Amino acid sequence: MTVVILRFPSSDVDDPALFRVTDGVWQHAxxxxxxxxxxxxxxxMAVVSLADVRCSWFSLQGLETxxxxxxxxxxxxxxxxxxxxxxxxxxxxxxxxTATIAPEVMQYGLDRLAAHGVNPxxxxxxxxxxxxxxxxxxxxxxxxxxxxxxxxxxxxxEPVFRSIFAGETAVETLDADTVRTMLWTASQxxxxxxxxxxxxxxxxxxxxxxxxxxxxxxxxxxxxxxxALTMFVTLGKYWSATSNENSxxxxxxxxxxxxxxxxxxxxxxxxxxxxxxxxxxxxFSPLSAALWRSVKASSNVSVRDxxxxxxxxxxxxxxxxxxxxxxxxxxxxxxxxxPITATPRTDxxxxxxxxxxxxxx
Numbered sequence: 478m479t480v481v482i483l484r485f486p487s488s489d490v491d492d493p494a495l496f497r498v499t500d501g502v503w504q505h506a507x508x509x510x511x512x513x514x515x516x517x518x519x520x521x522m523a524v525v526s527l528a529d530v531r532c533s534w535f536s537l538q539g540l541e542t543x544x545x546x547x548x549x550x551x552x553x554x555x556x557x558x559x560x561x562x563x564x565x566x567x568x569x570x571x572x573x574x575t576a577t578i579a580p581e582v583m584q585y586g587l588d589r590l591a592a593h594g595v596n597p598x599x600x601x602x603x604x605x606x607x608x609x610x611x612x613x614x615x616x617x618x619x620x621x622x623x624x625x626x627x628x629x630x631x632x633x634x635e636p637v638f639r640s641i642f643a644g645e646t647a648v649e650t651l652d653a654d655t656v657r658t659m660l661w662t663a664s665q666x667x668x669x670x671x672x673x674x675x676x677x678x679x680x681x682x683x684x685x686x687x688x689x690x691x692x693x694x695x696x697x698x699x700x701x702x703x704x705a706l707t708m709f710v711t712l713g714k715y716w717s718a719t720s721n722e723n724s725x726x727x728x729x730x731x732x733x734x735x736x737x738x739x740x741x742x743x744x745x746x747x748x749x750x751x752x753x754x755x756x757x758x759x760x761f762s763p764l765s766a767a768l769w770r771s772v773k774a775s776s777n778v779s780v781r782d783x784x785x786x787x788x789x790x791x792x793x794x795x796x797x798x799x800x801x802x803x804x805x806x807x808x809x810x811x812x813x814x815x816p817i818t819a820t821p822r823t824d825x826x827x828x829x830x831x832x833x834x835x836x837x838x
Contacts, residue, residue, distance in 0.1 A: 478499070478500075478519045478520065479497050479498070479499045479515070479517045479518055479519055479520075480497070480498045480499075480518075480519065480520045480521070480522060480661070480664045480665075481495055481496070481497055481498075481506065481518050481520070481521040481522070481595075482495070482496050482498055482521075482522050482523075482524065482660055482661075482664060483495040483496065483509065483521075483522075483523055483524070483595075483620075484523070484524050484525075484526065484603075484619065484620045484621065484622060485523040485524060485525040485526065485529070485586045485590075485597075485600060486509065486585075486586050486589040486590065487526065487528075487529055487582065487585070487586060491589075492508045492509050492510050493508070493509050493620060493621075494506075494507070494508055494509075494620055495507060495508070495509060495512050495595075497515075497518070498657075498660075498661050498664070499517075501658070501661050503657055503661075509589075509590070509593050509595070510593065512593055512594070512595065513594075514594045514595070520598050520599065520664060521595060521596065521597040521598050521599070522597060522598065522599040522600075522601060522660075522663070522664040522667070523586070523590065523595075523597040523599070523600050523601070524601060524602075524603045524606060524619060524620075524622070524660065525578065525586075525600060525601065525602045525603060525671070526603060526621075526622040526633075527602065527603060527604050527622065527623075527624050527631060527632055527633045528622070528633055529578060529579075529582050530576050530577065530578045530602040530671075531553075531557065531576070531577050531578075532574060532575065532576050532602055532604050532605060532630070532631040532632075533549075533552075533553050533556065533574070533575045533577070534568065534572055534573070534574050534575075534629050534630070535548075535549045535552055535553075535572070535573050535575065536571050536572055536573075537549060537571055537573055538571045542567055545565075545567065545571075545573050546565040546566065546567070546573060547565075549565040549573040549574075549575045550563040550564070550565045550575060552575075553565070553575035553576075553577050554577065557577050559579070560579070560580060561577040561578060561579060561580070562577065562578050562579070562580045562583055562671065562674065562675065562676060563575055563576070563577045564576050564669045564670060564671050564673055564674075565669065566668055566669035568668070569628075572629075574605065574668065574669065575669075576602045576605065576669055576671060578671060580675070583600070583671065583676055584676075586600075587600075587676065596678065597672065597678075598672065598678060599664065599667050599670050599672065600670060600671040600672050600676075601663060601667045601668070601669070601670065601671070602631065602671075603617075603619060603622050603624050604624040604626050604631025604632070605631060605663070605667075605668045605669060606659055606660050606663035606667075606668075607624055607626045607631070607651070607656070607659055608659055608662075608663075609626050609627060609628065609649075611628050612628070613627065613649060614626070614627045614642075614643045614646050614647075614648050614649070615627075615648065615649045615650070615651050616634045616648050616649070616650050616651070617650075617651040617655075617656045617659075618634075618653075618656070619656055619660065625638055625639060625642065625643065625648070627642070627643075630642055761785045761791070763837065764785075764791040764815070764835050764836075764837065765783075765785075765791065767810060767813050767815055767835070768780070768783075768791065768793060768810065768835065770809075770813075771806045771807075771809035771810045771813070772795070772806055774805075774806075774809055775797075775802055775803075775805040775806040775809070776802060777797050777798050777799075777802045778795055778796070778797045778802050778803060778805075778806050779795070779796050779797070780793055780794070780795060780796075781794040781795070781796050781830070782794040789836065789837060790834050790835070790836055791834065791835040791836075792832070792833070792834050793832075793833045793834075793835070794830060794831070794832055794833070795830065795831045795833055796824075796828050796829070796830050796831075797828065797829050798828060798829070799829055800821060800829045802829075803821075803829060803831050807819055807831070807833070810835065814838045815835050815836065815837070815838060816835070816836045816838065817833060817834060817835050817836075818833070818834045819831050819832070819833050820832040
């Protein structure tokens with residue numbers, strides 16, 4: 478696994494160096510302004526200078542870990558000047574460590590990194606990456622930032638802090654290799670991470686792998702091909718059936734008039750023959766459709782007889798238990814715009830009958 482480690486930028490002129498670390502082996506990867514991300518970069522850790530972040534320790538007893546961390550954040554915020562972003566974690570036993578940073582400083586550093594294609598997974602105060610032995614004060618440096626560190630404090634290594642916190646205690650200097658080893662270890666399991674809450678890293682959801690996307694594309698293409706083939710087969714069947722029916726109709730028409738050569742000619746001559754007999758082509762279909770639509774919409778109404786004359790009049794006998802049912806049918810037919818005549822009568826069973834005639838409007 479390759480880890481990218483760099484110092485968290487804090488100003489416009491700050492151009493920190495980046496390092497790629499693979500299995501503990503460090504390799505310089507250039508400055509932030511010229512950095513090129515790699516597909517092998519699995520984790521990115523940015524180390525914050527102690528000048529920009531404040532670390533505090535609290536002893537909290539009798540609380541669950543999550544509760545104690547929440548209390549530690551509140552106490553750290555109360556001790557800060559102004560609004561801060563806080564993170565907390567259990568250190569040793571009942572001791573909890575916190576890190577607070579001004580939100581604008583945190584956002585500025587993340588924006589600077591994002592402008593160069595760097596999106597850190599871990600943002601860690603440099604002091605919390607250094608793990609000194611108990612009862613020992615150490616000093617360490619990394620890329621221009623330093624820390625004075627003991628088991629209970631972490632602050633910039635400046636003379637005033639040495640005199641106040643270290644006193645007469647000897648301060649041990651950690652060599653560069655030891656510091657790098659501690660940073661590598663911290664990248665595997667950081668004590669805390671400032672990338673939480675409002676600054677949590679947003680991870681893009683991957684709903685399908687590249688291989689799954691390939692199969693989805695193949696299935697979509699197969700579905701389109703199968704749908705197209707089904708459509709062509711269906712159209713072929715329709716064309717074949719239509720052609721067969723046209724052939725049968727043409728053969729029947731040629732028995733009447735051998736001069737007919739195609740189905741269009743047969744249809745023209747059929748229409749002309751119907752007009753000569755006083756029959757208007759196409760009247761029966763709309764009349765019968767209107768009749769059955771109205772009958773179906775009325776309860777207990779049935780059709781006992783139906784005839785279509787050459788004069789274009791549809792003659793029907795309707796039957797129902799009462800005249801009210803038939804009246805509903807007659808009203809519906811009239812509302813559709815068809816002229817009708819209706820003559821009521823009663824059959825031997827007592828059912829109400831109506832002799833109905835319908836014409837096209």
